[in-house]
Amino acid sequence: MKWIKNAVALGFILSLIFSQVASHQAQGKAITLKGSDTMVLLGQRWAEVYMKKTPGSRIQVTGGGSGTGIAALINGTTDICEASRPMKDKEKEEVKAKTGKEVVEIPVAVDGLAIYLNASNPIQELTLDQVKQIYLGKITNWKAVGGSDTRIILYGRENNSGTYAYFKEHVLQNADFHPTTQTLPGTAAVTNAVSKDPKAIGYGGIAYAKGIRHTRVKKDANSPAIEPSMENVLSAKYPISRFLYWYVAGQPSGEIKKLVDWVLGDEGQKLVQAVGYYPLPKEISAASNPPKGASAKKASQSK
Template sequence: MRPLHRSLLVLALIALVPGCRRPSGSAGADAGTPIAAAGPQRTVTVKGSDTMVLLGQRWAEQFMKTHPEAKLQVTGGGSGTGIAALINGTTDIAMSSRPIKDPETQQVRQRNPTGPVELAVALDGITFYVHETNPVEALTLEQLEGIDLGDITRWKDVGGKDAPIVVYSRENSSGTYVFVKDEVLGGEDFTERAQTLPGTAAVVHAVSLELNGIGYGGSAYARGIKELKVKTDARSEAIAPTARNIQNGTYPLSRRLYFYLPREASGTTKAFIDYVLSPEGQKLVTDVGYFPVK
């Protein structure tokens, strides 16, 4: 065999040996792979809150139009799922509709001592939905608590018709679930009669079909249903979840939506976050149905 042919054969065999291939640029697309093992051209992963997934996807789509070299992958699963991925090192950004908890912070720091980094990227108001034909216009926080705990079971007890209340809720990995449990139910569990659904869109769909239903979620998903006004108590004014009321904190169930990072951002991740917080990125917040932080 000629020396040149022999050299080419050796190079071909090396190329077939596992681990000797050049990076393809798609490493990190699998959310289950620790991002530390990925190459410099890997996909930036954004994972978590189902409330935020539509907004996250819109941000990513628009960012990649002006940064064609960038690759972003946005998936839902719930705030708890996103924070678990942050802890495990399998996402660059965790989307969360609730603040991270102290034990979760400590777990993140086991892998990244300087983390996590918290960024408020949008504002939202937890909205309680009822069917469009439901005559009830407003409920107090106490009434909402009674309904979700199962103490109030008929609409006539809160000013509606004589019909049973059908309660819809989110799964316990949802940040929206945690927010309502903490802020409305005082930390207690939802009634056993509550029907658990996998996302806000599913809750809205269920309520739109059930004349006696009530559910909750982010204001951006309120389509084909009625949004209830909320009163802090029986003597208070009923406040609607409008942009003005949510941004100035008048609406009782206003909240922030967060990005959590394992460490200070760099590279494509930093460029993406800069875009999210830019005037253009914050305009998308409004377009989707949430409210800007700036």
């Protein structure tokens, strides 16, 4: 009768295996999000809440920088690219050449690019030009902008970062960073460095401005100093406001479309604010196909 016991045991083992396989198949393929380190906390929070709400769903979120996410979208190794800067036309053409699909741009949140200072730094405001001159190495002492007589230590992001690209274009006007800028692999690393260095200045997403200070920013010497508050960012009064984006190859469908719709809906947008960024204006977040090339200023005009 031993063979009967063995057969029963084998049947039990096989049933466990088939059960696990069926469970795995029911879960389906994981949706992958890759790219912006600015957005990685937001992407992880969305994934955590969505998976709890949606049994069987799986979402994998990784950072590496906007450039890394864009490269992954081009190569077909991610479903969704998270980017803190708009994709370039050349990059979109590469996606189409590789996949045969047009890139769909989806604004998912709004951010004010913050200028980080150490908590002990008394500076309350800077003009965009002062920030530019600091990062070009033409202003090297805090005394020149109303601070103490100490040299300025520059921190920034690596060149595959969307935040790096946005800052270079909109603040430095495409000039090169001074070679003494210490480049770090993520916004959290920048804020950590600034928090420990009284002489430091850095830049990055508003959601990371914890344990440090962010200064008010003036468009020019004659303009008012603007705080990167939600009202000021959504109205584009804050001079370095930007969208945060998802990019997909082709119109979203199936499980990806369900996720996109949820992120653009009320619950997904409430999480944007909970993480520390700003939700899209209703007219933008309610659209399943947001306008291509939209800016924070355009969004504010639709309110």
